[in-house]
Amino acid sequence: MQTPENNDSQLILVQQNLRTLPQELVKSHADHVEVLDLSHNCLKDLSWLAEFEQLRHLVLDNNRMHEAHLRTLTRPLPQLEILMLNKNEFNDLPTTMRLIRRFFPNLEYLSLHGNPICPDGLELQPFSSYLRYDYAYYSNYIAQSLSKLKFLDHGVVQRTYQYESFPLKNYAGKPLIQTTSF
Template sequence: MQTFQHNDSQLILVQQNLRSLPLELVKRHAEHVELLDLSYNCLKDLSWLAEFEQLRHLVLDNNRLHEARLRTLTQPLPQLEVLMLNKNEFSDLPSTMRLIRRLFPNLQYLSLHGNPICPDGLELQPFSGYLRYDYEYYSNYIAQSLNKLKFLDHGLVQRTYQYESFPIKSYGKQLIKTTSF
């Protein structure tokens, strides 16, 4: 278990079994924190994030977050530029993108590796079950949803793919999987 760390602009509370950020920490740090890392917790409520008006980088990896938990944040954070949501439980691509677009309108970097909506093949299997165009469709959908985004997951945002034959409403709920030999 890591200990609580902070300096004037960073607050790191990794692996603290937090369900929400305690009010006393919000009051003490919200005015000046630019980077907040709450990885490996059990966050259920994000409403307090609106108090962090200087926040530029937010890391929420490994928190079992999904769309309903993101909805607990009711006010946008227009200053946020980097959002890390790796290894959570986001499963509906259109809903997730609507929420992220509304809550973080100036996002420049987003990472969603290890979520059901991300066909990244990070299961570390010898043969990925995803086809290359699954990831291209996913990244194009996100690029079209977030026009200020520059980096997605592990690379520059590409805005050149067109996959009109994919049903947008069902994508992200069930990915097309194949077996490669």
């Protein structure tokens, strides 16, 4: 493993083939790091992340992560303001948002570009059915889930809800989607 780039408040360990953060790095950096970039690794375990009590900005792009990896967190990080999860494998929007809300309750910036849950057009397959409506639904769902969020992906969060984006009952009064309490 290469020596981490470090200016005391930043720890950058890009392309290190990490599955978890080594305990010696956690011990030596957790008490002062505010920016942590672990892009282009193979992270499977995030339990160590709770030790980073000063962390404000976390980049986990290109780690092939999905919802199960967020479940390895041991406690919330209420101080975290920026979370970058671009180009991972998150594919269940309600579950992903439930976990993000639980572990990162004060996020102001979230980016999920290139994940199956993000209809952003970045990973379009030929003849994709991507529509602006899809992104508006996704964006409103996330805005409703994270009340402090100011920026999502590439822009300012719009909290419009001016269309039928969250149908809870059909016309016969039966549920269209299952809802769970958080």
